[in-house]
Amino acid sequence: MTASGINRRLLVAATVVGLAACRRAGPSTTQQREPTPPERADIPKIARQIPPREAIAGSNARMALLYSHAIPGMNARVEVREYYVSEGAAFPVPVASETLLEVLGGVFDVQAVALKGEQLKGTIWAVQPNERVVVRTTSQMAVLRAVSIIRQ
Amino acid sequence: MRRPLALLCLLVVASLAAGACASNDWNAYGYDSKHFSKQPSESALTPSAVQASLHVNFDFVIPSGTAGGGSVHSFTASPSVYNNVAYVGGLNGIFYAIFGTGSSKGTVKWQYPPATAAAADGCGITTQPLVIATGSGNPSGPGISSSAAIVSGVPGHTRAVIFGAPDPTSNGGDGRVWALDADTGQCIWKSAVIAPTSGTAKIGYSSPAIAHGRAYIGVSAKHPDNPITIGHLFAVNLADGSLDPAFSFTATNGPGGGGIWSSPAITPSGNVVVTSGNSCHNSIPSCASEPSVNLSLSMMKLDYTNGNVLWQLQPVPFALDADPDWAAPPSVGQVSCGSLAMSVQKDGYVYAADIKTGGPFSNPACSSAGHSLECPRWSFPHVASLPFTGGTHTDTRWLRMPAVDGDRLYVYAGGPALDESVPGHPASTSIRRMYSLDVCAADANRIRWILDVPGFAPGAPSTANGVIYIGSDDGHLYAYGDTSILPPASSVCSYPGLPADLSCSGAGFQPVGVPVQLKAVTISGSVPGVPAISNGQVYIATTAGHLIGLTP
Numbered sequence: 001m002t003a004s005g006i007n008r009r010l011l012v013a014a015t016v017v018g019l020a021a022c023r024r025a026g027p028s029t030t031q032q033r034e035p036t037p038p039e040r041a042d043i044p045k046i047a048r049q050i051p052p053r054e055a056i057a058g059s060n061a062r063m064a065l066l067y068s069h070a071i072p073g074m075n076a077r078v079e080v081r082e083y084y085v086s087e088g089a090a091f092p093v094p095v096a097s098e099t100l101l102e103v104l105g106g107v108f109d110v111q112a113v114a115l116k117g118e119q120l121k122g123t124i125w126a127v128q129p130n131e132r133v134v135v136r137t138t139s140q141m142a143v144l145r146a147v148s149i150i151r152q
Numbered sequence: 153m154r155r156p157l158a159l160l161c162l163l164v165v166a167s168l169a170a171g172a173c174a175s176n177d178w179n180a181y182g183y184d185s186k187h188f189s190k191q192p193s194e195s196a197l198t199p200s201a202v203q204a205s206l207h208v209n210f211d212f213v214i215p216s217g218t219a220g221g222g223s224v225h226s227f228t229a230s231p232s233v234y235n236n237v238a239y240v241g242g243l244n245g246i247f248y249a250i251f252g253t254g255s256s257k258g259t260v261k262w263q264y265p266p267a268t269a270a271a272a273d274g275c276g277i278t279t280q281p282l283v284i285a286t287g288s289g290n291p292s293g294p295g296i297s298s299s300a301a302i303v304s305g306v307p308g309h310t311r312a313v314i315f316g317a318p319d320p321t322s323n324g325g326d327g328r329v330w331a332l333d334a335d336t337g338q339c340i341w342k343s344a345v346i347a348p349t350s351g352t353a354k355i356g357y358s359s360p361a362i363a364h365g366r367a368y369i370g371v372s373a374k375h376p377d378n379p380i381t382i383g384h385l386f387a388v389n390l391a392d393g394s395l396d397p398a399f400s401f402t403a404t405n406g407p408g409g410g411g412i413w414s415s416p417a418i419t420p421s422g423n424v425v426v427t428s429g430n431s432c433h434n435s436i437p438s439c440a441s442e443p444s445v446n447l448s449l450s451m452m453k454l455d456y457t458n459g460n461v462l463w464q465l466q467p468v469p470f471a472l473d474a475d476p477d478w479a480a481p482p483s484v485g486q487v488s489c490g491s492l493a494m495s496v497q498k499d500g501y502v503y504a505a506d507i508k509t510g511g512p513f514s515n516p517a518c519s520s521a522g523h524s525l526e527c528p529r530w531s532f533p534h535v536a537s538l539p540f541t542g543g544t545h546t547d548t549r550w551l552r553m554p555a556v557d558g559d560r561l562y563v564y565a566g567g568p569a570l571d572e573s574v575p576g577h578p579a580s581t582s583i584r585r586m587y588s589l590d591v592c593a594a595d596a597n598r599i600r601w602i603l604d605v606p607g608f609a610p611g612a613p614s615t616a617n618g619v620i621y622i623g624s625d626d627g628h629l630y631a632y633g634d635t636s637i638l639p640p641a642s643s644v645c646s647y648p649g650l651p652a653d654l655s656c657s658g659a660g661f662q663p664v665g666v667p668v669q670l671k672a673v674t675i676s677g678s679v680p681g682v683p684a685i686s687n688g689q690v691y692i693a694t695t696a697g698h699l700i701g702l703t704p
Contacts, residue, residue, distance in 0.1 A: 033420040034491045036508040040527045043517040048541040050471040055437060062434060082544075084434050084474050087378065105474060105546030121548070140377045141434055141475030143544050 053084060060086040060137075076151045083144040085137045093133040099148040100126055101133070106142025108135040178233040178684035178691070181299035181359035182553060183614075185418035186485040189555035189682050194616035196688030199638060201704035202619050202631045203670040209689060210258030211676075212250050214242055214697035219267065221246035221281035222295050227693035228357070229315075230612075230681030234302040234334060237261055238684070238691045238699055239313050241296025245281025247315065247330075249337060252689055252701050262337030275330070275339035276321045284318040284325030284354060287374035291680075291695075292356035294318070294325075299359040299415070299681065301367065302334055305390050309333050312340055314367050314390070316355035323348065327355040329367055329388045341393035347371045352381040352408070357479075359415040363422050364456055365390050366399075370412020372429060377475070380435040383410035383428050383448070385459060401426075401459035406443025408432040410450070413477060415553075417484040417493070419507045423462065424454040425493045427478035431470050442470040444522070449478055451495055451505060462511030463526040465503060465518075469539040479551040487559050489592035492529060494554060499545040500566025500581060502532040502554075504591055532587070533568045534595045543571070549583045552612040553682065555620070560600065560634065561589040562613045562620055567602075568647050568661065580649030584610050586622075588634070588667075599646050601635050601665040606672075611679040619670065623679020623692045629702060631671040640665025675700055 053062040067080040082104070085091050090111075093101070101112075103123045110116060112133045115125045127133055135144060175184075176193040183189055197206075214225040221244035231240040233252065241247040249261040269278045281295060288294040298316035306312040311334035318325030319342060327347025331340040346369070347353045353371040360367035366387040373381040383403030387396035403410020411429035419425060431448035432439030446466075453462040468476050476499040484493045484507065491507040505528045514524035518538045527538065554563035566581045584607055588600040607624030614621050618637035622630045643663045645656035656663050677696025684691040690702040 032509070033486065034507045034509045036510070036513075037490065037506055037529075039513075039515045040517065040529075043515075043527055044537050045517055046537040046541055050469065050541055053434075053471065055440070060437070086434055104544040105548060139475075140547055143474050143546050 059091050060088045061091045076149050079148045079150060081146045081148070083146065085135060085142050085144065087137045087140050090134045090136040093135060093144065093146065095127050095129065095131050095133050097129050097148050097150045098126070099146050100124060102145045104143040104145050106137060106139040108142045108144065109138050110135050176687055177235065177302070178686045179303070180232055180301040180362065181230055181415055182481070182483070182682055185361040185363060187415070187417045187481055187483040187553055188485060188557070189483070189553065189612065189614040190557050191614070191616035191685035194685055194688070196704060197616055197619060197685065197690070199617065199619055199633050199670060205704045206631060206671045206673055206702055208673060208675070209701045209703040210252070212248070212258045212699040214244055214246070220244055220697070222283045224294060225697040226695045227697060227699065228291050228297045228680050228695065229299040229693060231684045231691045231693050231699060232300050232302050233684045233686035233691055234311060236687055238701070239300045239302060239334070240693045240699060241282075241298065241300065241315055241317060242697065243291070243293065243295040243297065245283035245295035245318070245320070247282070247296060247300070247313070247317070247332065248699065249334070250699050252691065253687070257701065264332050264337045264339065266337070273339050275342045277339060280320045282317040282320060284349065286324065287349070287354065290356070290376050293354065297357050298355055298369070301360045301362050303362050303390060305365055306331055306340055307391055309340060310335065312390070314360045314362070316358060316360065316369050318354070319345070323350065325349055327353070327371065329360065329369060329393065331390070331393060343388045343393040344395050346384070346386045346395070352379055353384070353411070356413055357415070358412050361416040361418050361424065362390070363418040366396055368416045368424050370414070370416065370426065372411035372413040377430065377435045380408035380430060380432055381411050382408055383412045385412055385416065385424070385426060385454070398457060399459045401454060403428050403447040404431070404443045405445040406432050407436050407439055409443070409446065410448035411477070413479040414481040417482045419453065419484050419493070420486055420491055421509065423456045425451065425482045425484045425507070426454065427451045427480065427482055427495055429477035429479065430475055431473045433470050433473040434475065446470060449473060449476065449497070451478060451482055451493060451503060453493065453507060453511065460512070463505070463508065463513040464524070465505050465526050465528055466523065467497065467501065467503065467531070467535070467538050467540060468499065468545040469520060472540055472543070472545050474545055475547040476545040477547065481553045483554050483556045483561070485556070487556070487591050489559070492591060494556070494561055494591065496550045496554065496563050496565050498547050498550055500548055500550045500570050501535065502563055502565045502589070503528040504530050530595060530598070532565060532589055532598055533571050535571070549609065555613040555615050557615050557618070557634070559590055559592045560636070561591050562615065563587055563589065569649070572647065584608065585648065586613065599664050601640060601667055602644050602646065602648060603632060603667055604648070605630065607678070612682045614683045614685055616685045620667070621683040621685065621690055623675065623683055623694070625678030627674060627676070627678070629673045629675050629679065629683070629690070629692055630669060632667040633670050635665045635667055638668050641668040642666045673702055
């Protein structure tokens with residue numbers, strides 16, 4: 001056999017060895033590439049109605065009433081609402097009674113008696129009945145929770 | 153003597169051939185279309201070398217003035233690296249190829265459009281930057297924020313650079329996919345328009361995923377959520393830039409929703425996994441009810457031939473959409489317990505879904521009326537039931553792509569504090585809190601370690617040899633050692649921020665490690681993207697317009 005013939009055989013052998021090493025290096029030989037396990041059967045199905053988010057006319061906000069509960073002994077009821085406010089125009093938050101407001105997400109520029117400026121998730125403050133509270137979302141969307149005691 | 157020499161040659165060639173299985177280039181966003189952001193072929197960047205001497209090797213800066221193209225001299229895209237040349241486009245509308253080594257390191261190999269040109273090239277460009285005239289879309293404009301893929305398979309060109317960008321010669325910046333010759337910067341083709349300026353979409357951060365001779369890329373809102381756009385994914389033929397008419401993905405039949413802010417990934421058998429943005433709920437006042445086709449807020453596996461949905465994971469239902477876009481791209485591939493698609497949604501929850509063979513798949517346990525949805529393999533934190541029926545799911549800015557090394561996932565996430573609380577103590581979450589998760593462990597053992605990366609909103613991680621690289625917005629590139637290679641620096645409760653008067657285990661949590669910081673190198677600007685790792689060098693692109701190479 002000529003030297004060039006030997007070289008050709010060596011080259012072919014090297015390629016075969018290299019490709020074999022390549023195949024061994026990949027995980028595909030040790031497991032199915034995309035195994036399909038059985039569907040999970042351990043997830044409970046929870047049927048709970050998600051409160052509707054009603055558009056608030058003339059604003060860029062929606063509101064959901066999450067909870068309302070009468071407290072006869074106080075002649076009052078407690079209500080939990082959430083406001084979802086899109087970026088843009090200022091939104092005057094309806095405050096008819098003593099209310100705790102909490103920023104749940106996003107960024108609000110707040111104008112209230114006790115609080116002014118940009119507020120992030122976790123900010124909680126109290127407002128008085130009929131106090132003027134205006135929020136403007138400076139992120140794309142921000143969420144405000146209002147817990148109110150409403151006297152009958 | 154000829155036989156031993158020949159045998160030696162055989163071994164050397166075989167070794168080289170085996171080494172070629174894993175590229176030491178960094179050919180795409182996240183290394184390749186799996187998005188693991190791991191360099192598997194790295195020898196110089198050892199933990200000890202990084203700790204001893206990682207430093208700035210070169211620092212290219214976008215020139216000031218008109219030489220720097222458009223007015224925003226900044227990088228939000230991530231660099232790709234081929235043959236020691238870094239490729240990245242800037243918000244100034246200029247795409248750069250920068251030498252990473254040798255006497256010319258840190259200098260321009262070529263730029264596109266060129267600084268000077270006698271006439272328009274085959275793509276109709278002379279020297280005008282690739283910017284959109286109006287509607288830049290977050291920090292994803294006005295120029296290029298799509299990270300490039302370096303590909304073979306474009307006829308007549310050894311390698312081509314593929315990315316999305318506005319076309320300044322077309323209606324003030326219609327969005328197209330571009331192919332440039334990697335060696336010369338010559339424009340090979342530009343695709344048909346996939347994001348016309350007359351519409352509401354643009355090519356934002358979406359970077360092309362390459363498979364089957366096609367580039368898969370998505371479009372997102374031109375003005376984020378104002379109005380929201382309809383998400384589309386396209387398949388562009390690499391040979392000539394034509395759109396594959398057989399592939400079609402439209403996220404909704406409603407007025408808007410499902411924008412593709414992320415970059416699609418390719419599964420081991422070649423299908424496409426992608427994440428999608430908000431629905432029209434809250435974003436379009438007229439959108440009162442859920443459209444019958446709603447592929448928003450989802451991670452999905454798509455048939456690569458036609459775009460059909462093979463499974464859809466949609467944890468946050470339409471009614472609870474308060475802006476938790478799924479903006480982080482998925483990481484997709486094989487781990488020791490199967491093949492998973494993993495990503496974090498903007499509300500901070502991490503999901504891992506079995507990729508599975510074939511489809512379509514759905515599971516009634518995770519579906520709701522009118523939907524055929526899949527369950528995840530796991531979520532972090534553990535969610536007992538999906539889709540959610542409560543909670544606040546909003547834009548909390550968890551949007552960085554994770555990195556994956558073996559069964560180790562590195563991901564910024566909300567963690568246990570998203571749905572657990574210690575009575576009397578508010579939950580503690582942070583968008584700079586990185587978790588290392590064991591993707592194949594039981595839920596109770598999911599967390600490997602926790603790291604609060606310095607800065608406010610650090611960039612996406614990448615890894616090689618157990619070292620994790622993170623560019624932050626506090627002016628540093630950080631390197632940390634995974635706890636599999638170096639003992640942790642300290643420990644922290646798996647519920648960070650637990651008050652001192654409560655014991656971690658007593659409150660139902662467990663102590664976990666904090667990885668050791670190997671190096672903090674001062675840089676100019678912040679790094680929202682992924683550090684690329686190639687041939688002993690870490691490449692980062694910063695918002696201050698720097699492309700920096702770091703070596704030991």
